[in-house]
Each structure stands twice: as structure tokens, then as C-alpha cells.
Amino acid sequence: MHSDHFSVHAEQFSDVDEQASTLAGWEQEYQQLGSGRFVGALAIVETDEFCFIRESTNTALHERIVPPPEQMVIGICNTQAQGHLLNGRPLTQDQLIVLDGSRPHHIRTTGPIELLGISVPRELFLSQLHEQDEASVRKWLDLSVLQLDAATAGMLRHYFSVAFDLLNTPAGAAARPISPRALASTAISNVALALSLNQGSHELESTLPSRQRRERIVQNAIDYMRAHAGEEIGILDVCRATHVSRRTLQYCFEERLDISPLQYLKALRLNAAHREIKRRGSEDRAHDRHDTIGNLAALCGFNHPSRFASEYKKMFGVLPSETALKTAAQS
CATH class of the missing domain: 2.60.120.10 (Jelly Rolls)
Structure with a gap:
């Protein structure tokens, strides 16, 4: 019952x-x-x-x-x-x-x-x-x-x-x-x-294998991007890792996610940075917050801190330092 x-x-x-x-x-x-x-x-x-x-x-x-x-x-x-x-x-x-x-x-x-x-x-x-x-x-x-x-x-x-x-x-x-x-x-x-x-x-059921293959290509590419987001990788590296051409990778991402592989890699890095800032902020690391933000760009694959801050604010509506301060205040 x-x-x-x-x-x-x-x-x-x-x-x-x-x-x-x-x-x-x-x-x-x-x-x-x-x-x-x-x-x-x-x-x-x-x-x-x-x-x-x-x-x-x-x-x-x-x-x-x-x-x-x-x-x-x-x-x-x-x-x-x-x-x-x-x-x-x-x-x-x-x-x-x-x-x-x-x-x-x-x-x-x-x-x-x-x-x-x-x-x-x-x-x-x-x-x-x-x-x-x-x-x-x-x-x-x-x-x-x-x-x-x-x-x-x-x-x-x-x-x-x-x-x-x-x-x-x-x-x-x-x-x-x-x-x-x-x-x-x-x-x-x-x-x-x-x-x-x-x-x-x-x-038609005959279309399923090809759809499933394209899904695997995208998932394998995302897994590779996630594992190597902090390194200086490019789309050709992703193509080699997934054993497909650049054109195939582009088509699969646009069909499955309506976004290019390069755009997705940038978004993945920004989201990873966002999570890392929140994690560090919650650990009461106010004494080295400047160092945290200063080094985070490189850790997440961004060579220029100022560009990182600009892209971060465009994505999340706040600066990286504002996210850190807010997280620290809440912890």
C-alpha cells in the first residue's frame, strides 16, 4: 500500500x-x-x-x-x-x-x-x-x-x-x-x-546510428576539453583527440549544441573559472584573493588576465573579484 x-x-x-x-x-x-x-x-x-x-x-x-x-x-x-x-x-x-x-x-x-x-x-x-x-x-x-x-x-x-x-x-x-x-x-x-x-x-531507424555517432563525437570532444581546459589547446588538438576533421567537429557541435567548438571551449573555461573562484572564496582565502584572481586566468587557459576579466564579466555580469568577494561574504 x-x-x-x-x-x-x-x-x-x-x-x-x-x-x-x-x-x-x-x-x-x-x-x-x-x-x-x-x-x-x-x-x-x-x-x-x-x-x-x-x-x-x-x-x-x-x-x-x-x-x-x-x-x-x-x-x-x-x-x-x-x-x-x-x-x-x-x-x-x-x-x-x-x-x-x-x-x-x-x-x-x-x-x-x-x-x-x-x-x-x-x-x-x-x-x-x-x-x-x-x-x-x-x-x-x-x-x-x-x-x-x-x-x-x-x-x-x-x-x-x-x-x-x-x-x-x-x-x-x-x-x-x-x-x-x-x-x-x-x-x-x-x-x-x-x-x-x-x-x-x-x-527512419537507419538514421539512429549516424545520430548516435555524432553524439559520441561531441561528448568525446567535451570530455577532452574539460580534461585539458587549463592547457594551451586549440580546435586542432580536439580534432586529433576525437579522430575527426575540423569540418566534422564543427558540424557535430552546431547540430547537437548550436554552437561552434571554439565558442564552447571558451564557455567551458569561463564556467570552470567561475566554479574555481567560488570554491576558493568559500575556503576563507581572503588573504591571497588578489593572487587567486591573478593566477586563475592562466590556470583556465587564458593568456591575458585583462581579457579574461572582460570575457568573465560579459558572461556572468560581474567581475571575477566581485564573485570572490560575494562568495567569501556568504561563507
Whole structure:
């Protein structure tokens, strides 16, 4: 017998790393790609089996996410803006997001976005579907998105919004007319209905190997960049490490993340510097803060400290020294 006990957590964020680390059991890393100060919000309603999630961010990001093992995440985008990507595929309001915890997923946002969804045990979700729909979902897990018609997508967005509103009402049976478990079960039923009404445009399975190869190229390149971000590496070094031509690397990054490899390397270094400044600032190292900022540019692959400071402020809206002072004041 299942309990209707649940917890609610809602928080506003000004730090992208804090937001990325909030979901328990998830492996997430967010790289800020857009300019300006980060503003985000995350609301979580969690029961024994289900987790409703509502997340918003205000700037361009690359999000690498791995849901908990044996879980599926079913969701939808609640933002009209175009240009967002999920695993290299366009992510719009009229697509159902279907992710599982067996592999990393990459979300590339181009600006403000709100995502609504629910995390459920994989086998529990699949057991609620008709045989034909289950086969469709298992296939589309490789692609991560299912095309819906506008009316069906609108129904799901409305349902998830209403579910959050009901769960955020004051505690008490009179105030909350439906239990969290019932809302979660209804969410699965609504998704199953959407799948029955919309089988989507079936992409040929023969395209999957090439898409998966391009995904591996990008992931291998990012792994190499991350491991050698503090060294004087260039794009040709990344090409040699991933055994592809410069043209292929450029195409794969632009298709999967809508950004060039060189731009991504610079953003990766700036985000690494941002995290290192916060780490050092939290260690009460006020006595050598000047030395910390002075050397950090070189440690993160920037040869000119003044250019580093300029690029850092353009990315995060503050100077490196301001981040250090703020972190030290909070520690």
C-alpha cells in the first residue's frame, strides 16, 4: 500500500551550479553560454514513487543531465521561444520529452525556458501503456522527443500546470481535493492518451546510428576539453583527440549544441573559472584573493588576465573579484 506523504521544495537561484545540484539522485552539470546574470527557479513535489518537476532558467545554457537509474522523465516545454535543442533535436512546445536514466542527455537552451514534467519508475510507466504505445516509446527513447499535435501538447501543458497549482495549495484535505499519487497516476494516463492520439512522424531507424555517432563525437570532444581546459589547446588538438576533421567537429557541435567548438571551449573555461573562484572564496582565502584572481586566468587557459576579466564579466555580469568577494561574504 502506498502512502500519500509528499514533500514540496521551491527555490529561486542566482547560481547555475546550485540549481543543477538540487535534484537528488540526478547527475547534472550546467554550462552557462549566454551573457548576463543567471536567474533560475526549481519546484519539486516528491512522493515515494513520483517526482513532479518545474524548472525555469533565463539564459542560454548547455545542460548535461542523467536522471536516476531505472527512472523515466516525461515532460513538456512551456515556452514559445524557438531554437532550443534536446539531444540535437529541436525542442518546441508541441513535443513530448521522453528521457531515461540509462545515458546522458543534452539540453541546449537559447534563452528563457520553462520545463514541466514528472519522473516515474520506468517499468511502472511502460506497464500503463498499450502494447503498441509501449513499442513506440521504447523506440523513441533513442530520439528523446515525440511530436504531438498542438491541441494534445496544450492539454499536457495545462495538466502539468494545474497539477503544480493543486500541489502547492495549503496543506489539509479540504484545501487539496486530490492526492499527489492520484495526480501522478492521472499524468501517466494523460501521457498514454497523448501517445494513442499522436504517433508522431516516425524517423527512419537507419538514421539512429549516424545520430548516435555524432553524439559520441561531441561528448568525446567535451570530455577532452574539460580534461585539458587549463592547457594551451586549440580546435586542432580536439580534432586529433576525437579522430575527426575540423569540418566534422564543427558540424557535430552546431547540430547537437548550436554552437561552434571554439565558442564552447571558451564557455567551458569561463564556467570552470567561475566554479574555481567560488570554491576558493568559500575556503576563507581572503588573504591571497588578489593572487587567486591573478593566477586563475592562466590556470583556465587564458593568456591575458585583462581579457579574461572582460570575457568573465560579459558572461556572468560581474567581475571575477566581485564573485570572490560575494562568495567569501556568504561563507
